[in-house]
Amino acid sequence: MAPTTSETTISNPTSTSSTLQDITNHTLDPERGAPGSKKELINLLRGWPSPSLLSPSILQSATKALLSDPSLFVPALQYGPDPGYQPLREELAAWLGQQYSTSTKSDEICITGGASQGLACVLASFTDPSYTQTVWASAPCYYLACPIFEDAGFGPGRIKAVPEDQQGGIDIDLLESMLQKHEAQHQHQPSHRNVPERKNADPYRKHYRHVVYLVSTCSNPSGTTMSLEKRKRLVETARKHDVLVVSDDVYDFLQWPISSDASAPPSSELGALLPRLSDIDLSLPPSEAATSSGKWFGNAISNGSFSKLLGPGLRTGWVHGTPDFIMGLSQTGATRSGGAGSQFAAALLAEVMKAGELGRHLQEAVRPGLQRRHRLITETIKHELGELGVTVAAQDGGRFGGYFVWLTLPGGLDGKAVAQKARQDEELIVAEGEMFEVRGDEAGARFKGNIRLSFSWEEEHKMEEGVKRLGRVLRGLLGEKC
Template sequence: MPLSSQALPIARPVAGDATGNPPPKPLINLLRGWPAPSLLPVAQLQAATATLLTDPSIVVGSLQYGPDPGFQPLREQLAGYLSRTFAAYHAPNDVERICITGGASQNAACVLQSFTDPSYTVCVWMSAPCYFLMCPIFEDAGFAGRLRAVPEDDQGTDLEALERGFQEFATSPPSGPTLKSHLSPQRKAYRHIVYVVPTSSNPSGVTMSVVRRERLVRLARKYDALLIADDVYDFLQWDVSPADVDADPVVQQSHVALPPPLPRLVDVDRMLPRDDDESGEGGDRFGNAISNGSFSKIVAPGLRTGWVEATPAFAYGLAQTGSTKSGGAPSQFSAATISVLMRTGELDRSLREVVRPALQRRHRLLIQAYEKHLSPFLELGCGGFPTSASPVRTVFGGYFVWLKLRRPDMSAAVVAKRALARENLVIAGGPLFEVKGDEASARFDDRIRLCFSWEDEAKLEEGVERLGRVLRNWDEPCEADTAPTGAGDFK
């Protein structure tokens, strides 16, 4: 069973023992990047499936094998929804740019099957710190030992470092005869793969600047790279203002509108005119960036449904992946259920009135707890409150905050061990987010990631307070320093 799907162990309070020792503390997990159960739209899904199963016009199609690109009504609804959301960037309402997937992770595997060739594709470049569960997906596709870390700053991926990496392989020929000659003309193999989370990156929370997005697309065109952009948090953004510092965390806004979004990399790739030397082999047809979307964070992970937006040629080629054609489109019934949510407006209503308000409030609770208990020991990377007295607003989103240890003699790995041993608290130490096989290029043992989406709100401050105690008592000896954390059991 994969670690990410294991059930969370439950610590049950028991009476103190005969020696008078207090009962163990309940487990608090600030590692798990799942939506809280209270954010799952159970009633809306019940209504949607009831509608679906009683509508003779769509019930059979939802229960049968589907067309290769996915459930057509959902493709149409997504094309319209994305066109409206990204209207400032002239996103077209074009169903041919949409391919339904089995979620962002499953789709990454399909992209690698259809648009890479381990004998031709040189490397997978990962913005670091990275979403660590992507590493096994790339390894399974034949790139074990060829994952490369690209450092990140507060504007996003370091493009100078990325180009230096590209240039190392600019003159090297392919390692051998192609393994996938069958890909043409519906698909192609790219020379490089670049994996990024441009908006509210996991784990750092950094959002890539528009200028850097444009430069990244230019680089991808120049070196025949495909940008796989996990756009899973674009709809989970909210305003943060100075007023939030003193806001009552119990009071929840009735609705939270989505702030004006930045252009996705796929928008940039579509809008930027190509120079003659940027066309490449099929570059203008297949493009150099895709938007890898998912309903896991905005509806429910168990639906295992997502989408890709790309050029029509890329979307069609992706739909020709063997496992997709054999299965008759992934997640057909789930896709049909989500299409009902979109058609009735329930998806947008849930995001506006439940999910974004809850995440905004949880983020505020965590930051207030950080300022109270952790600020002497940890530096907040991004996502804090504006410090100016002016009415400046900023935008934050996603599930995580990324913190840096202030004391150089502290180790995130040891902090995680002590937190579990002393406080029954699970946190994510920075080494978890190093690129597998290239850890030396970007080390993070001075970093900690805290998730505010999973635990109940009452446990968020308690978890931060427990972590504060670990750090305050750092100089006390602890036998847990050499014990394994078992943190993998809590993902």
């Protein structure tokens, strides 16, 4: 998510780093250096696309086409149908079907106001804190997802961290064990099925007993991708325990081959994509636990967004799931009062997709640009930080993607102390590992010895300089420990 809302500044209220708290509270301008500093601020926290990765000319052409035709602009400027602008649902179904090699249908897609708003609507419609037991979040976790769960009634004690394993992605064995332990602890309490629900789910929705949240491809912050075998096992686990799996799939189309040849040119070839968890769920017969009132709601959904593809300001995304789940999601109260979010932007994006501009932009600009940036930052880390003992999270499988690299610090260094000293001494903003602990269950998985660096935002020369500044910070702190 993830990746899914803006990451302008630190927003974790548990952080005790005074400098980063000052940035959060706007007593320091995150766009400028400290007063009197001669150094230009470098922000390697911000998970935004660089201006060079945006697409104003594509949107300009699509806007002209949209606003010159009354048959297009009249519905675009009116209230939209609850599941979203139908031409965009159809264009997305065709395009997603090609990307994932599936037969995606338009009635499996609901248009949202972006992945974060989509997650909030899913929780509003398909969970009830008086019935839904727990949210299980993969850790390290996209930190801005936690407040969305809190707003839905899942605060401390109701959200649990499930660490990633060495193979990448959420640890399925541990999740299964935690679910079984949870159910054993609650079997002598009044059955959750006998607890009166506060929300009205019928006839279009149901409430799930558990929610699992993760970023299954190019996870934020670790960059790991779950294997096909693990995806299948996660869906099987969800079906056994009445779980709704929500996967933020915002980086699926931002992947590229990893080459050991540093001189090889960037490649825009995406290659075969792993199936979404929602694809795996849809390929199986309906499960009893995910069926209610004769409808099949499924156990896994894909939460997608145009934010990383064409620009976060478009505030448009989609959810993919069973047709019954999609119809139920479209009945969220805030959606019915005005229709699906982002009606005009959805119409604009439909024109972009009709013209084939989305795929062209990804192939010619976004993927090569991110691949080049990723190669630069990893080479600079190796050159500047490798001798200090800094390690980068494994990037196996012949491909990588997303916006971030996840570093493990040497010598027992504390990421919070590193982030504070980097801001104070080097005008450098980095994300401390503790930000990505699951809020409300920080002890469930600790990341004090990690930091995350973004390679998507700063211009390439500033990104390279930022890593060099980080090296000076680490050398100073390691020297103090000797």
